[in-house]
Amino acid sequence: MSTIRSAAAKVLRFGAVRLFAVPVRRSTSLNLSTSSSSRRHRYIVHAASVGLALIAADYVYNEKRFFIAAKLGNVQELRKQVETGKDDGRNSGDGEGGPADRRHALGWTALMVAAANDQPATVKELLRLGAKPDLREQYAGASATAASTGMHPLEVLQRREDEFCNAMNSRASFLGWTALHYAALSDSSTSAKALLEAGADPTARDHAGRRALHYARDPSTTRDVILEHIQRWEETAAAAAAEERRRFPLEQRLKQYIVGQTAAIETVAAAVRRKENGWADEEHPLVFLFLGSSGIGKTELAKQLARYMHRDDPAAFIRLDMSEYQEKHEVAKLIGAPPGYVGHEEGGQLTRALARRADAVVLFDEVDKAHPDVLTVLLQLFDEGRLTDGKGKLIECKNAIFVMTSNLASDEIAQYGLRLRREAEALAAQRVRPAVAAPTAPAPLTDQTRKEYDENSEAFVPPEGEGEQEEALQVSRKFKDTVVRPILKRHFGRDEFLGRINEIVYFLPFSRQELLTLVQMELRAWAEKARARHSVELRWEGGVLGALADGYDVHYGARSIKHEVERRVVNQLALAAERGAVAGGCSVLLSARAGRLLLAVRTPPHREYVPLDLTA
Missing domain, CATH: 3.40.50.300 (P-loop containing nucleotide triphosphate hydrolases)
Structure with a gap:
């Protein structure tokens, strides 16, 4: 094979020299020079094609030797191939691992081949050389693989059977299998133990949702080994999960989203x-x-x-x-x-x-x-x-x-929730009335505050404490029993179905502060899109949040806020862009006046916002 490589290298060198040595002549004897030049180009192309074909054949030959060595337990050949792969920069082909994780063209790794053929010494050596135990099989069966690669199904079968034992059905899909799945199927307890000690996940599932334990013979030493590590793995995972739940309770996680x-x-x-x-x-x-x-x-x-x-x-x-x-x-x-x-x-x-x-x-x-x-x-x-x-x-x-x-x-829950909101707001007002004056409508931005705002690149953020969570509103037992349950029973028609529900959870309409938060989130999403798609900076004054929150429809929830932003903000931006008033690099400021949303644009190098009139 070294002779072939040497010959290929010589052919490519000869072709390269001739290619760069071809002179470019400006001759009137066009027929003669064109004929001579074209012959030389044909020789070079043929030589390069032969060289590339020989190199490709060399690569396929080495790939075959690598996987056959894994099948037969030829540890020495494996070491040689891995070292050669390091020199050549070869890896798994999908960025998942190094030379020891080199993938076959049809989707498997040498570690899977060794585990499937009960070669524990080879498994250990590959792990020592850096093979990852949890890489997933990509072979989807003879028919599917032939369709995706353009090969003939018989050729796929032949290449699969060359490297895997005959007891395996080469027509079946092995998608998502790990080396541990193959070790379990081949009843190789030593290979399974080596993989597990190297960190293989015994709870990993294949494409069909099955763990390696599913394929282990019962009873068998392999099954006992896998079961023992599953128990350890699950105990460790349970302890880690318990610690995480203690540090970050579920309520805290859910409130983030x-x-x-x-x-x-x-x-x-x-x-x-x-x-x-x-x-x-x-x-x-x-x-x-x-x-x-x-x-x-x-x-x-x-x-x-x-x-x-x-x-x-x-x-x-x-x-x-x-x-x-x-x-x-x-x-x-x-x-x-x-x-x-x-x-x-x-x-x-x-x-x-x-x-x-x-x-x-x-x-x-x-x-x-x-x-x-x-x-x-x-x-x-x-x-x-x-x-x-x-x-x-x-x-x-x-x-x-x-x-x-x-x-x-x-509808009943929405009306009940709104009534609860009003009662809670009235109660809160009674608590704070002696110490705090009645709230007033937010004053419009002065020239000074507008100037300070213009110098700040961030969008409006509610003042500290304004966005804190309100006290949870509790639905009364009377409302549940006298209003909601009769409606549910009338629809579902059976008490036993409702009796199997552990918790009926009530979702109430949003409060005013929650609406402002939703509007803020929606505007930020559109600001990010404007920046990424059109290189336009989008800002807004505080009064914009309230104006958009007024479009809340209790029957459609957050969707009504989304539609309100699209109707009153995004439509104006699209119209302004169509008319050429908004272009890349500019900044757009939203403001609210008398219930209307207005746009102003600042274009570099100007520092002042110029109001846009889109009514014409």
Whole structure:
């Protein structure tokens, strides 16, 4: 092979010399010089092509030797290949690791090959050379891999079988497998132990949601080794999670992302805390029903709960729009079609997702729109913490958290919440009236304050203490029993369904200060977009927040604020840009006068804002 490399190098050197040695002549004998030049160019192109082909063949040959060495346990060859890879700058090909993690063209690593072929000495050597134990397999089966690479399926099968034992089904998908999965399948306890001691995650799941333990023979030493490390891993993870919960309580986490809804956050956090610390019924999952107007934070709270519980794992948040389950036959879409029906092999949307992650946070959005037969399935799920899919497979999900949202009684809750707000504000006014004068409307900015504002590049921020959380408003037991529960019972038609709900959580309308915070957040988002997309700086005076907050519609929640900003601010910016009044590098100041929002523009090198008249 060294002879081939040498020959390839000589060919490329010869081609390069001839390429740069070709003279450029300005001759009138165009036919002769063109013919001679074209012949030389053809020779150079052919020589370069041969050289590149030989180098490519050399690379493929070395790659094959690397993985065959892993299969056969040739530690010496592996060391040589890894050292060569360091010199050549080769790595895994996807930025995940170094030369020991070099990936095969079809997706696997040498560590996976060694573990699959029960080569513990090779596994240890690769780990010593720097191989990462938790890299994921990218081989998706013969057909899928052939389609993505453009190879013939038989060629894919041949290359797979060259490096993996014949006992493995080369047509199946191994997406997401780690070396530990292969060690478990090959019943190599020594390899499994070496991987685990090197830091392999025994709880890692493949694309189908299965841990390595799922593939270990029962009983077997390999299974015992993996079980022991799973227990240690989970104990360590539980201790770390408990410490993190102590330092950063769930309420504190949720309030970073949810505006207002203090009582709802505290209710959810208390129930989750009971579950996390072992003070809940282990035989039943945790079930919430979120009630309130649209755009009030119900869905966002469910998302943030999943994020808190499962560290941003997308598979741990399952969202189902129940408006898609309004017909009787759509129960099959939820749990899978029975045998003999179309879609039986595919399974149901819910059962497939729970099979992958049985401890997920599941959101049933707008559950009041679902067919009664769908609610019957949910009743079994909430009552027993298990579900049987269309194939007859039982799925245990007692550790899941189920959240239902609904707009039932939203008008009643909104009106009750507004009344609570008024009562709380009146009570607060009585407390502070002796010491503090009645509040007045904010005065417009003077020339001096405007000048100070212009010199400050930051957007308006409420004064210190103005944005503090208000005391949580509590919904009375009388309102729940006499107003809300009859509406729920009339719709769902069964007490046993409502009885399986651990907590009914009420989302109340936003307070005035919460509305100002929402407007601030929306304006900041648009300011960032203006800066990133158009190089335009967007600023605003304090009165703009109040003017936009006046557009709040209790029935549409935060969405009404979003639409108000788009209608009254973004529309003006777009019109000004269309007319050429706003361009890159300028600064736009929003102000409020008599309920109207006005734009003023400052263009470098000027320091003063010039009002814009967009009415013409």
